[in-house]
Amino acid sequence: MFRQISLGLPVILILLGMKGTTMLFSEGLLQAPSLEIVSHSGDNNIKLFYDVDFTCTLPTGTELPVSVYLGKKASPPLVLTMTTATSRIQNDFTLKAVKENEGLLSCWYIITRNNVSSELSLPVNVTITALPAPTISIAPYHITPGRNFTITCTVPDEYANSTLSFYHSRFDATTGSTISTLLGSRFLENKFNSITYKKDSADSGDDGEYSCSMAINYSNRNLTSSKSDPVLLAALPAPTISVAPDLITPGRNFTITCAVPDEYANSTLNVYHSYDARTGKTITTLVGSVFLENKFNSIVYRKDEADTSDSGEYTCRMAINYYNHNLMSPKSDPIDVNVETFPVRLRLGLSYYYQTCAGRLEVFVRHSWGTVCENSDWLLGRSTADVVCKQLGCGQAAYLLSARNSSIAGNGPIALGQVNCSGSERYLRECNIGAVQPSCSHSQDVGVICTGFPPAPEIFQSGYSFQQSGLIQRSSVKIECTLRASLLESTEVLLALQVASSSSKIISKTTRLGETVSFLLEDYTGPKDLVCAARLEVFGEIFSSTSKKLSITVPSTEITTKITTVKYVGVIAVIIVIVIAVLISGLLYCCYRAKKKNTQTITNTTGQMNTAQQTTEC
Known part of the structure; x- marks a missing residue:
């Protein structure tokens, strides 16, 4: 396609001064091209400020290159735009639909080689007859009865100083016809390009289609646009939702009921489940969808043998075909379902x-x-x-x-x-x-x-890592006891040390829970099995518990003497072994030094080297 150049009135003066301009009117004019309007926004009306596309087709066999002109039919013609054709006989032009470009337009061409001009094409009439339709929007998209809504009608900025009008079309079931009502009109000032229609407390009478149109006075003509594409308002109520039973436990069945008013039969009800997938995101899934027949106004979603994955929020919404539009109601208020495990x-x-x-x-x-x-x-x-x-x-x-x-x-x-x-x-x-x-x-x-309260005390012999056994080698022993019970640290407890096979106390002390007490037994003559018994008062009741058994063994004097003798003999034996090892090491080192000193190297008369070792006995 050739490059298109839009020219205004200044270009006309330039072209009129061209060298070959007079040839446009000379005798022997070339065959005229043809001109047609090929596009003007998709309909038969030329809209204000829209682009209008033209095609000027040269006669077959026209000598190229040529200069092709588009202008108004006058004497001389008034050039609006031009292009140069070097290889095509079809040449495209675009003009803006404004007052200056209206009227009878023709195209012609001039052969570059000899400046010979063609006749003018048959004219086409360019008349601005329409305006583009405004755009319309509604907010919010889902309307419930009693809620406010706003409808906005908007035009491009260049259409300021126009008048916008709102219309409401509603089907009348009584007459079987659609009634269209003008809601209002408003003139736009230069700084505005839209108007709004606001309605408070919507009701069923506000249902229907809304559209708007634009009117403007241009060049002493009243131009009117077609209506915008309609937006549909249906004040659909949100469904109601309920769950039964009120308490759901694992393995139990439950049902969710979604209902709408009777007049919304022939709609579809959808039930949704929203839950946290433990990824930080909430996932919503459709768990049920049923079309209502005329005699029903609710659906029931049933879940058998519930488990914890069924917990979460459940909602439902209504879908209905209205004015050949598929509409969705707002979602119902969510209902919280908890499959209770009762920790x-x-x-x-x-x-x-x-x-x-x-x-x-x-x-x-x-x-x-x-x-x-x-x-x-x-x-x-x-x-x-x-x-x-x-x-x-x-x-x-x-x-x-x-x-x-x-x-x-x-x-x-x-x-x-x-x-x-x-x-x-x-x-x-x-x-x-x-x-x-x-x-x-x-x-x-x-x-x-419970019978598991309080816990058993802990008992151990000081200095030993094993809690349930100990060995005493002297006349006294230290036993420690502790009773731990969190959140009761301020409670007093009586800890008593006693023989396991008897309930008689050896010694006892009063302390606080969580604190360790020590019992020092002088001149202990075991062996005996000891336990620590605890006694405390909580909630006005007396509780007691007993530790595991701690077995204490006290060796006799004879055994102790033998152990001491064995210990001393062992020490002496270790010392003797160390002395013998040192002596042997010294002797071996002496032999090594003597052996190294007596090694000699001897050279024979033939130049060969012989090595003789003289061994010295150590």
Whole structure:
């Protein structure tokens, strides 16, 4: 394609002064080319400020190169643009659709070699008759009844000083026809290129298509655009969602129901599941989709044998075909589904978590730890407490506690109000669990003391690494005892040293939990098996535990003497061995030196070298 050059009025003056201009009107003009409009934005209307494309086709056999002109038919013709053709008979031009380029336009050519001009082509009429359609947008895209929305109509900057008008088209079910209403018009000033239509508290009467058009006065003519592509507004309500049962445990079935008002039958309901994939991102998947028939307004998503992967947020939304548009409603409010495994713990404090085998009973429900409270309909039973102790690996229940008669009241959430176990269950979640997050006070909190509380004290002989055995070689022995129980460090405990086979105390001391006490036994005459017994009061109850057995062996005097004699003899033997080793090493070194000194080198008469060694006996 030839390079196109747009020329204005200054070019006309230049061309009129060209050397070959007079040849345009000389006798013997060449055959005229043909001119046509090949494109003007896809329709039969020439739009203001749009480009208009022309093609000027030279007669077959035209001598090239030539200069090709496009201009207005006048006397002389008024040149608007030109190009040079060196190898093609079709020449393309583009003019902007403005007032200066309107009217009857023709094209002609001049042969470069002899400046001979052609006749003018038949003219084409360029008249600006239309404007481009504005663009329109709506926000937000999903509208629910009662929500505000805004529609914006926009035109290119060069169309300032135009008037924009809004229209609303709505299907009238009573008459079976579409009613179009003018919502309003506004003149754009130079600095603006858009107008907005805002509606507060949308209702079903606002449903339908919205469009806008532009009108402008140009060259004393009123030009009007076609309407913009419509945007559709459907104030679709978000569906409602519910889950049943309220409490879901592993292996149990649950259902999610998504519903819409009756008038939205023949829509499609979709159910979504959003969960954390432990990658820091939330993944949303479509888990169900059903088309509603006329007689239904809800769908049910059922999950059998739930597991923890089914936990997460569930939402649903409605899809409907409206005015031949596929619309989606906003999502429903999310519903949180937790497949509860009911971890349990027994706490002895309020400030932080540490697992013990005694204390206030707490259960993890709905993303948080909470207490368990009694009420007039339910009291903590021994069977339920046994399951708690079993789940924690603390044995069986020894005592049941209540905030009414002990200081175990907690704070924060209350998790459960009723739990009934038969005692054969391995985990609390296998029991019959009733009220979740009930309305009761912490004065009704319950607790459990398991047989695994308190832990056994630690006993060891000072100076020995083995805890359960020791050897005494003198008349006194030092035994140490410690009872450790986190969160009870301020509690007093009585630690007693006693013979394993008897409950009689040898010696006892009162200390704090976690602190080590020492027992010094003078003139100890074992052998004996010793244990450390602990006794403390917690929650108004007395608890005791006993350490493992520490066996102490005291050697007799005869055995001690023999051990000492053996020790001395061993030392003397080691010294003798060292002396003998030194003497042998010195003798060997002496031989080595003598051998090296007596080695001689002798040269014979034939020039050959012989080596003779004279060995000296050591």
